[in-house]
Each structure stands twice: as structure tokens, then as C-alpha cells.
Amino acid sequence: DLKAAFFSSGWLKNVDGIYPLELTADFLDGAFDKKVLLAIQPENINDEDFNPWEHYVVFRMIKGSRVAKTTKQQKALQDAGISDDTWYYVALSIPTVVVIACVVMYFFLYLNKNHRDIHDVKDFAINQRRRVLGKFKDFKKYKKINNRPYSELPTHTKKTGKQN
């Protein structure tokens, strides 16, 4: 009934047949969208007998999408030369620091190239690789041969009398 109405236009001249309905944001009660029923009450029907579902239209009221445009304030700030593009500086500075660090490391290594001995590291890396094969004497198959890297080819020997 009428008590549930959150907006009433007051009595309008019916002869106009038109009403400019201004939807304000507080109609939404903080929600993003609301389903709203628009009803019309002629003057010969009093408030108690009025049934909103008799002559009505249902529409959806939404807050509307907000486009992130440079608003007037931002534009005015930019015109005044105040621009808050700190993130520019951050975006630019990080790669610059990385590049400078690389260059410094390069020159540091280049200058120390004769004062450097990493054979232990190199050997360790190669041993790691050899570890895949392991030591020959450990191989069961080659246990009797002395460190021959190749497997022996089959040999066809003549049969001795004893074997006949």
C-alpha cells in the first residue's frame, strides 16, 4: 500500500500526461540496482482503495557504470602541473636499477678475471655429469677387464679336441 512507496510525486495535472521523473542515487539505498514499480493513482481513488498493481510499470533502476575518465579535478590538477604519476617513476626506476647492477657486475667480473680460480666448481660440475656413468670398475659386466671403455666384440675361436 501507499506506506511502502519510497517516492510520491504529489498531485499532478492529468491533462499534461507527462512527468519528468528524476531518479536520484539515494533511491538505490546503496545497492547497485533495484527493481522498482511505478504506479499511478487517479484522484477519484483514495489512498485506502489504491492498488499499485492495477496500473503499473516495472523497471530496473541501476547505479550506472562509472567510466574512469580524467575527471575535471584531475584535469585541473594536470593543468596546474601537479601530476601524481609516481607509478611512472616506479615503473621506470626498477629496470634501470637492474641494468645498472648488471653492468657493474660485468665490469667487476671482467676486472677480476685473472684473480679468479673456480676449477673446483668446474670439476664438481663435470663430475656431476660423469656421475651418470659411474666408475668402470664398479660395472659388474666389466669387472674383469681393465678399464676398457668398449665392450669386446664377439670372437669365433676354433673348437679344440676336448670340446668335440
Next chain:
Amino acid sequence: RKNIVKPKEKTTTSEIPKPWRRTIYSNEKEIVTPTVIAGVTFSAKPPATTNGLEPWISLDQSGNPKTKRPQIKGGKTVNPRPDYSTYFKSVATKTFSYDELKAHNMEEDEVYEELTFTDEDDTYVSLNPIIRCTPQRYFNKGPAGDISSEPFCTPRENKELKAGNTYFVSWYTRFFQYPDSDKTVENVQLHLFYLKESVYEKGLKKR
């Protein structure tokens, strides 16, 4: 570097249309003050000469005003001004008996009824430039689309209306009449109610 968006300068006329005077009902002088609502000027001074191609204002389905400019293309008028036929005329039936009419093909006891349409008083109605709502522009609503939207023409059912905007609600003025006479109701009131929606009705539409 992001180019600064320079919106085009909107030509806004800050000038308020000036009041103008006219004579109504043959001898009564009146000062009319135009008002601008949502970009539409109501009670504007009519042009001195009319050629039927003056711009008029239509409403889209949500109730937004749209300016229409009639043009003559190929002998036909495109976007003509709305024609309300007899929706805003008051109809009277006049009966003629045989004695009054004496038609040669009329029986003696026959009665002839004639409908006469009288124009409405458009002294003030003509100041409204927006298209008026007539039963022709009703639409169907409801889940099955079988309920007429009478007396409303705008806004349409389930339209999305944005907060902060102004929409024109239009209804057929002669829809409400006093029960004991066919006089049109003088005043009406509009009300807005919240509707509770089931999750199903709300749907999963992403905001």
C-alpha cells in the same frame, strides 16, 4: 605517455528562455514563462510561421527525450509530427429522426446517429513539445507479454533507468474518468515502490 583527453567543449546555453506574452480565449492576456527540463524547453514561444517541419520531441523506450526533425524525402515526410487522430477529441452523438433529416432512403421510424468530434482546448497542451501518450503507443508487459501497459507509454517494462538521469513518464490522459460521468480525472499521483526480487528473477547478470 598517455595523451590527455580533451573533451570537446559542449555548447551549453546558459541563457534562460525569456518569458513571452500571448492572448488566450480571445481577450485574456497571459505571460508564459518557458522552463527547461532535461534539455527540453516547455512552454517555448511557437515560431511565427509553421511549415509542418518543425522539430518535435519523441521519447525512447526508457523515457529519454529524442529530437525528431521531419524531412520531406521522395514526396513523403520522414519523422512526421505525431498524429493523435481522435484520442484527444471529445465525441458526441447526435441523433436525427426522419422528420428532421427527410433522407430519401430513410424509413419513417428510422433514427440516424451521427458522431461529432470536438477538439480539446489546446491552449496549454500545445505548449508541451513532447509526444503525447495515446493507446496506439501502449505496449504489452508481463511474463507472457499479454498485459497491456495502459495508461503508461513510457518507461517500458524492465528497462534499465540510471540514477542521476531524468526520464519522462507519460500516460494517456483520458484513461481515468469519473465513474458517474465521462469527465476526465483532473489530478493523478505517481508512486514508486521497491520490489522484492527472487534470486531467480535477479539472475546472474554480472554487474
